[in-house]
Amino acid sequence: QVQLVESGGGLVQAGGSxxxxxAASGRxxxxxxxxxxxxxxxxxxxxxxxxxxxxxxxxxxxxxKGRFTIPRDNAKNTMYLQxxxxxxxxxxxxxxxxxxxxxxxxxxxxxxxxxxxxxxxxSS
Numbered sequence: 001q002v003q004l005v006e007s008g009g010g011l012v013q014a015g016g017s018x019x020x021x022x023a024a025s026g027r028x029x030x031x032x033x034x035x036x037x038x039x040x041x042x043x044x045x046x047x048x049x050x051x052x053x054x055x056x057x058x059x060x061x062x063x064x065k066g067r068f069t070i071p072r073d074n075a076k077n078t079m080y081l082q083x084x085x086x087x088x089x090x091x092x093x094x095x096x097x098x099x100x101x102x103x104x105x106x107x108x109x110x111x112x113x114x115x116x117x118x119x120x121x122x123s124s
Contacts (some may be wrong), residue, residue, distance in 0.1 A: 002026050002098045002113045009094060009118030012086055020081040020118060022096030030054075030074040033099045035111060036081045038092035038120075045095065049081065050105035059105045063089075086122045093117040 008020040022034065035050035049070040050059045058070055067086075072079040079096060097111035104110040 002029065002032060004096050004098060004113055004115035006094065006096050006115045006118040009120045011121045011123065014086060014088055014122055014124050016086050016122075017082070017084045018086065018120060020083070020094055020096075020120070022079040022081075022115060024077045024079070024098065026077075029077040029098075031100070032113075033102055033105060034070075034072060034079045035097050035099065035105065036070065036094055037097060037108060037111075038090075038094045039117075040092040043092075045108060047106045047108065048094070051079065052102055052105070057102070057105070061106075083120070086120075088122045088124045091120060091122050093119050 003025040005023045033052050036048040037045050038048050039045040047061050051070045051072050067084050069082045095117045096115045098113040099111040101110040
């Protein structure tokens with residue numbers, strides 16, 4: 001079992017940057033593929049970015065390509081989301097999630113463990 005805790009959210013102006021962190025408990029973090037999802041008010045939770053268990057594969061939703069990166073540090077049991085050139089439409093609660101399914105990195109249903117979320121608000 002994996003417990004996930006997000007941090008690093010906040011209020012930022014459009015064009016600014018934020019780095020989210022996802023700290024995982026347990027000794028098996030390095031065996032999980034990890035992802036970030038987000039949910040804006042009144043909308044479905046949507047995929048943002050994912051990284052494979054060893055960091056060899058990364059996958060991004062089209063609207064964040066070139067602006068967001070998703071590094072992980074298995075020695076620290078932590079994954080990150082570096083968000084640059086933020087836009088008001090990036091405003092949402094951001095969730096990290098863990099999965100053992102390497103074939104469906106972008107599929108919400110393939111993730112077994114979720115954090116509680118951290119709010120990101122981008123002002124125009």
